[in-house]
Amino acid sequence: MKIDPDNPADLSAQIAAAIRDAIISGGLIVDERLPSEAELAEQFDVSRPTVREALKRLAAQSLIRTQRGATGGAFVNRLSFEAAQPQQITTSTLLLSMNAVSFETACEARYALERACAPLAATRRTPDHLATMRAEIHRQSQPGLTDEAFCASDVAFHRALVDGAGNPVLSYQLAGAVEAMQPLMNMITFTARDRARIIALHEGIADAIEAQDAAATASALTALEQETQTLAHSVFAARAARR
Amino acid sequence: MKIDPDNPADLSAQIAAAIRDAIISGGLIVDERLPSEAELAEQFDVSRPTVREALKRLAAQSLIRTQRGATGGAFVNRLSFEAAQPQQITTSTLLLSMNAVSFETACEARYALERACAPLAATRRTPDHLATMRAEIHRQSQPGLTDEAFCASDVAFHRALVDGAGNPVLSYQLAGAVEAMQPLMNMITFTARDRARIIALHEGIADAIEAQDAAATASALTALEQETQTLAHSVFAARAARR
DNA sequence: AAACATTAAATGTAAGACATATGAAAATCG
DNA sequence: CGATTTTCATATGTCTTACATTTAATGTTT
Incomplete structure (x- = not known):
């Protein structure tokens, strides 16, 4: 899931695709919490806004939901x-x-x-x-x-x-x-x-x-x-x- | 389409919904160019990253496509x-x-x-x-x-x-x-x-x-x-x- | 022990900067 | 004059830093 070619275009789309694939393949389970935006940014070696754009793409497809606060984060949605x-x-x-x-x-x-x-x-x-x-x-x-x-x-x-x-x-x-x-x-x-x-x-x-x-x-x-x-x-x- | 309550949460989702409604209702035609990200930010009175998150949501649904460069921008997609x-x-x-x-x-x-x-x-x-x-x-x-x-x-x-x-x-x-x-x-x-x-x-x-x-x-x-x-x-x- | 205040962690948003792609206008050369 | 090249303006893509806000856990006080 950490795959990310050095093609410096459409980074947020690539990250969204990587996470989406992880969800589809079962690498991420329903209700599992994704790493925080800062951690994802570090993992993919991009900035936080780029990670956020990727997460918003997934949220638009109802694949994840986000929650603010101390125990917040992005969680894999049960697609109903x-x-x-x-x-x-x-x-x-x-x-x-x-x-x-x-x-x-x-x-x-x-x-x-x-x-x-x-x-x-x-x-x-x-x-x-x-x-x-x-x-x-x-x-x-x-x-x-x-x-x-x-x-x-x-x-x-x-x-x-x-x-x-x-x-x-x-x-x-x-x-x-x-x-x-x-x-x-x-x-x-x-x-x-x-x-x-x-x-x-x-x-x-x-x-x-x-x-x-x-x-x-x-x-x-x-x-x-x-x-x-x-x-x-x-x-x-x-x-x-x-x- | 410029409606945006002062509810300071989910701004990007609200903006995405506003643009989406404009597309569905026919206020935005296929291949029409949206205002630039900077202009949208001004119109909705938000920052550019927020506008971008909204646009990425729409891109995830194939409702728009983006193009870089001088005559670039976000265009309403013909959903095929x-x-x-x-x-x-x-x-x-x-x-x-x-x-x-x-x-x-x-x-x-x-x-x-x-x-x-x-x-x-x-x-x-x-x-x-x-x-x-x-x-x-x-x-x-x-x-x-x-x-x-x-x-x-x-x-x-x-x-x-x-x-x-x-x-x-x-x-x-x-x-x-x-x-x-x-x-x-x-x-x-x-x-x-x-x-x-x-x-x-x-x-x-x-x-x-x-x-x-x-x-x-x-x-x-x-x-x-x-x-x-x-x-x-x-x-x-x-x-x-x-x- | 219960109510309250504090704190920490996370997302949400903002502002400014630079990189890069790209078309069009301007400048240059044959 | 025409074709080619260069320059340039504009827009998206990305990074950095900062601050605001929400929320739960922790600590403190009564």
């Missing part, structure tokens, strides 16, 4: 799914917005992934998940709802579906795909009739999940994907024509 | 799928190793996600993808192969399958799930008979993809999942008994 999700969502969102990913492509990916959760969710969903889904459906049918709030509720509904699979790995991976769609969905204006159709499809999904019918859940999701795609298509076509 | 994948893989790997995720759970998630790609891959796969899959199968059947190389080839095979779906969003999301399994797979020793069974299943998958048969692809994947799970189960049971 909860902590990793916001970052995953941020990255996914930026990937979509910066790479001109079409609504169609993102939507296709999202529903393909959700269908992967369907059989598991149908088997394992708890009453809690069902209650969340029903509550979100109820919220979506309220009249005064803004388009943004409607989309947010849509996301919550789908996350409950995904969480119903009872697999944290799936929930983590899907969080990015589901949440990153929200900005794209927010570009759509939903008429009352649109909302009614979507809510009906949501009810179909909830019913299928409740009945623990995997096949019905999958086909209901496909129907919702179809509806979303055609809706988006018409909205974007109208917007393009208006120009 | 290629750049985001390694980070996604690192995070996924650490999540599995640090949270005592069972082989069963990770394997279930991986194959559920891969089955999501199956219909699309069966439809859209190019000869290139097929060739890669066949080549990896061939490699796996070579005699002198180490277990690690066998697992690496397995990952390459599955990534070709995922990429065959022709959806960059899917490829990105799946990369984490597929690659993160490798350390877990490396804990298994594959006998010659194990390998033969896996290779046969791989051939079944490749055949189904070549025939553009979505249903056959999905069921072949399910068979492979079964095989992997029972294999892992017996290996771990034997290891537990030996103690």
